[in-house]
Amino acid sequence: MIEMVSVSKVYKAGSRPAVSEVSLHVNQGEFVFLVGPSGAGKTTLIKLISREEMPTAGEIKFLGRETAAYKERQLLLHRRQMGLVFQDYRLLKSKTIYENVALALEVSGRPPQEIRRRVPAALARVGLAGKEGSFPDELSGGEQQRAGIARAIVREPLMILADEPTGNVDRETARGIMELFETINEGGTTVIIATHAWDMVDRLKKRVVSLEEGRIVGDEEQGSYGHVH
């Protein structure tokens, strides 16, 4: 599904590359943790896959197509095939939970009846049934992140990209969120998570790609956080 070959990313000419010579292959339906200390390049890798950033060198292919060569229309389709989950949730405070989730469908021009059907289903799936009319500030951190995940899955994307999704919640809540990602992955959706939550990584026994100073220093099936820290 994702094919990265010798990808490097330099933000400012002369500075150390955020990502250096990374080659990574992710198959459809895989669950991958990106782990490593702060500044290791996890977030940059997520941004490169979502094509928020362009590689300075190397090649990234999504479903066999080079992402750097996208025309505007293809870029939009690329983004609509992924669900992004952020550490700070990025929910719009002036909109209700329902409206936040519906926005993902509205930007794709889906009809109102489909929105009315899909949004409650997505919210029920993440355990937020009945919270449709609440505003983000009225929810706990864990609930807000669940709303963020509902927004990411409501379009039934091919892939979920999550950047430190449990960074702002307590351990118990983090466990629930990780279980949610696991359930989503069991439905066939590829899940890539950048995280510091070593206990979750160790518990779930999924593929672990370890990064350090922008380079891949480990890539294990059913890995653990252990050897990085």
Place this chain on the structure above:
Amino acid sequence: MAMFINYLNYCLRQAIISLSRNRWLALVSAGMIAVSLAILGGFLLVAVNTDQVMRNIQSNLEIAVFLDEGADIPVLEEEIAKLDGISGLRYVDKHHGLEEFGRSLGDEALLEELTGENNPLPDAFRVRGVSAAAIPALAGQIEQLPGVESVDYGGELVKSITRISSWLNSFSIAVSILLAMGAIFLVGTTIRLSVVIRQEEIGIMKHLGASNWFIRLPFLLEGLTIGFGGTLAALAALGLLYYRFALFLIEKSPLFFLHPVTSPAMLIFIFGGLLLLGIAMGGLGSIFSIRRFLKV
């Protein structure tokens, strides 16, 4: 098509939410557009009316040829008729001249004391030219003929009206351009404010794969609505004022050439044009302010 209607539905809702959130600034911007368009419209109406007055005057332009006491009228009539560019020639003796003057004043009784021996007017010819442009030369030739005391054709009046209207046109264009620029700038500020307020939302929408048009359209609709609202207010005020002014002139004006422009085609052209211009100003303001926010 269904997708487009869904888009439009969403955009419309966003524009309404945004307008109600920034209603005061939106009102000021609409007010600015209203003022600038009302002034521009006012100048335009003055310009078309001045033009009509000029044409009325020119099409009715006559050379009044006042004759010396004892001039040989049949000879003179023959001489004048021979000149090139004459389209009409009429002899008006001093008695009829006084009657005409009385009628033009609207009250013949005022001149009762001037009849008979007391009539100060000379005998005269009224000469019409084939075109307004031919009048000055014709007047010059007639003045040279023996028995002619003086000629008068309102030349100075025509010249000053032309001068004033051309000055007025330049002045109004300059003022209108300045006001329009101010209005566009203000609409731009209103839209920029709503863009800044919604910057986070724009970023999230870009992440979710929203097209630039999807993001742009609510702001554009917001600007267009401000433009439309402002122009509508301007047109309502201008229309009412002009209606009163026209009615006043039609009912009260003593002078034949002071008739207002009432042609529906011309008025629809001016008012319709102003409406389009106002909407375009609103649209332009919003396009300028969102362009640089879209590079996410």
